[in-house]
Amino acid sequence: MAQLTNIKSNDPNIGISGNIVMTLMKDYLDKGRILYTDNWYTSPALYSLLHAHKTNACGTVKKKSGKNMPKFTEKLQRGEMTFQSSKECLCIKWYYKREIHMLTTNHSYGMTATGKQDRKIKQDILKPDSVLDYNKNMGAVDRSDMLLSSIESVRKIKKWYRKLCFHLLDLCVLN
Incomplete structure (x- = not known):
């Protein structure tokens, strides 16, 4: 339990899970790497801190994830995407079969064809670049x-x- 206390005291802005990430990444910071995280470790404060250390990050985020996360109120149709961005972070909401929320410091808001077709409308399926990269590297x-x-x-x-x-x-x- 003492280790968690020490980790928490490092930076209270990013929380315990963020401090765990920073502890594990200390040898890899400032080297231009990309970190992929799941929704437990993804937060705007952590991603901003990683970006300040020349480390990009990409990951899924919970729909109702705490402070500093933008609120998306729009209802999206199948295949649509909306986004909000700050200096470092891009937050994306994409809907295909269900809503997917992504936070990234490495991608733009572009969408790429997957090479597959939607059976109902017979059009190419487009996915955000961050979702494609996350799925490839998870x-x-x-x-x-x-x-x-x-x-x-x-x-x-x-x-x-x-x-x-x-x-x-x-x-x-x-x-």
Whole structure:
């Protein structure tokens, strides 16, 4: 527990998860790298700090993610995108099958054809560049979570050790 206390005291503006990212990235800062994060670690304050250290970042963000996140009130049609930006960060809301919110310091607001066609309207599917890059570079954790969601043995259990047991069983089935 002492380690988390030390991490938290580094920079209170980015929170515990942001301080964990900065601790893990300390050897890679100021080298022009790109970091891809999931929604647990994505925040405008963290991304601004990373950008100040010449490290770009891209990641998904929760729809109702706390302070400094822009509010998107528009209802989008399938395939549409809206965005808001600051000096360093670009926040994107894109709707295809569901709403996707992305935060990035590395991309513009452009969209690229995926080479696939929508079955209903027979047009090319366009995706934001940040979504395409994120999907291409996402880690094994996101990929395994995605694959597990299709075979997960859903159980309503209150005991944490039983949930862990069923999760490990699901991982064994996946492998």
